[in-house]
Amino acid sequence: MNDTVKPLPRWIDVGLIPIINVSIALLVSGLVILAVGENPIEATKVMITGAFGYDEGVGYTLYYATNFVFTGLAVAIAFHAGLFNIGGEGQAYIGGLGVGLAMLLLDASMPAVLLVPIAILSAALFGGLYAAVPAYLQAYRGSHIVITTIMFNFIASAIMVYLMVNVLINPGQQSPESREFSDAAQLPFMHEIFGWFGVTIAHSPLNLSIVWALICCVLVWVFIWRTKWGYEIRTVGFNETAASYAGIKPARVIMLSMCISGGLAGFVGLNEILGVQHRLLLNFTAGYGFTGIAVSLMGRNHPFGIVLASVLFGALYQGGAELAFEIPTITREMVVAIQGFVILFSGALAYMITPWMTWLYNRLSRSAVTPVEAEG
């Protein structure tokens, strides 16, 4: 009995190990910062206060986190079905296009109460349908979803450039952007909402989308763990052969999970287009779709973990910008390197220290138990 290896308890697996991973990443980043002749402790301080130290920083951190929650959930849902959706970037782009088209069409004729649900629906619809094509190719034609979704990212950006430059551009201006939406077609910023209650906080792009992001987390949790469809998705993800033996149609599950995944990614468009920019423009996805993969991996594909990972990545983005601003010798490329280390250690190498931790844990718990057993 003494020789059996006890598995790690949950608090170590999902709590302690990610913290250790992030610490290792920060340690390595510290060495890099040291190498360019800056003080790593000072830099870490700037990053943390930049991300959490004052209201504007917190606003930016949570605004980034909103995007990461959407793309993280998108990757997670596909992951539960055993699919690797790398197309979050393109689905977000097209989802934003959906929001933009709907608003450009309707913003003059409808009140905000109607426009916001329409925007949510069109983001989900456009993102979902855009993911449906690679899903169909995977389910019924056997084209690998990793390849097709990557390629669809490029198709999405080509479509957007064509539309923005030739069709939707506001005539007589340099910049390939649409006209601005009317006031009805704008989600209120958090500093505006706080303002209604007489509380003044600093301007930041944080808007009401964050509430929708949290609602999505709950909905995804219910869907994956409390519904028949979620059960089917997880079954296919565990073992496709067993699933079809049990009467589940994997092709349908692939379609379903990918459409939901694409819809969730499309909500980035809600945050960016309806919440922040209030006009349709190019490149608003800024890599959030790709970061979603790391967020999902780090959050262990669970909505709660994804929220935590999103806040961490939001803090990295915002703190990183602050770092580049405050300490000019730390360029934005260095900030990307630091973000890369965090992704490397907590995403790609997430399980690197698990064997050691298991060994250590067993060692410690055994030494605590052994004396009693020796007497018996």
Next chain:
Amino acid sequence: MKFLLKVVAVGAMLLTTFGASAAEFKPAVVFDMGGKFDKSFNQSVFAGVEKFRKETGIKYREFEVTNETQREQALRKMAQRGHSPIIGVGFAQAPAIKDIATEYPDLKFAIIDSVVDLPNVQSYIFKEQEGSYLVGVLAAMASKTGKVGYIGGMDIPMIRAFGCGYEQGARMANPNIEVIHNMTGSTPSAWNDPGRGSELSKGQFDRGVDVIYAAAGGTGVGVYQAAKDSGKLAIGVDSNQNHLHPGTMLTSMLKRVDVAAYNTFKSAMDGTWKAGIYNLGLKEDGVGWALDEHNRALITPAMEAKVEQIRADIIAGKIAVHDYRTDNKCPK
């Protein structure tokens, strides 16, 4: 004793400059996504502000944005700390400059490549079509095959305006010329993709092109290299890139954003800063073509005479170069 004097003198100098700049003059610049080392547009601004720093010893604060929302964030941060003037590089910063300049009416702002009509903003726009027209004339005259190429970065109106001016110039010099257009890509990476630039160039060379004009930021480096490898000619953009490959670089289309940036800082320091719209073309030396020792051998006296004649005609208003951006069309 001498040493001590020196120390005191230097200290006093430092104190005065520091004191003056701390109380009075704190310039700042917000570069756009390409970054200050994009070998092109942003880098040219960087060269301008660096020149100012070297001349005056006054440091400026800078930031390079990495996504859409950081533009406003960076500009607001600069404004909160009382920096002035603040230069926003690139048309994409126009909406953010407009917001922040309205919020901070006492600070001075400048926007390059766009117009923000506020009493505390300098707007610099350039007639890129005029400069491109001139290099188009040169390309057509240098081409032996009667085919010239154009490689743009991302497909946006400004880059089409470059291509459109180029084509008009080429057609003016040789009515039968064939102009082949290509864009590098649909994402911002198109501004920094030398590999793709080189591929597109080789494709154009295979179709008989022997002079290529690239307006594609860092992608151009690949175009010039491909031209050198194939023994063809290339035309640089924004800053004078003739020195990159002497014998291959026919000329460069100059767009003096460095001068604009330098003048903003300098005039604000001298107290001669004035808000308004500066539309810089050939007449104002805002755009032009580069002739130096690196391309002297490639430009025949006939070419030089002709292009200078056309330049004078454009300035005099005898030749009107159409701007693609006015109606989103290019005359054929």
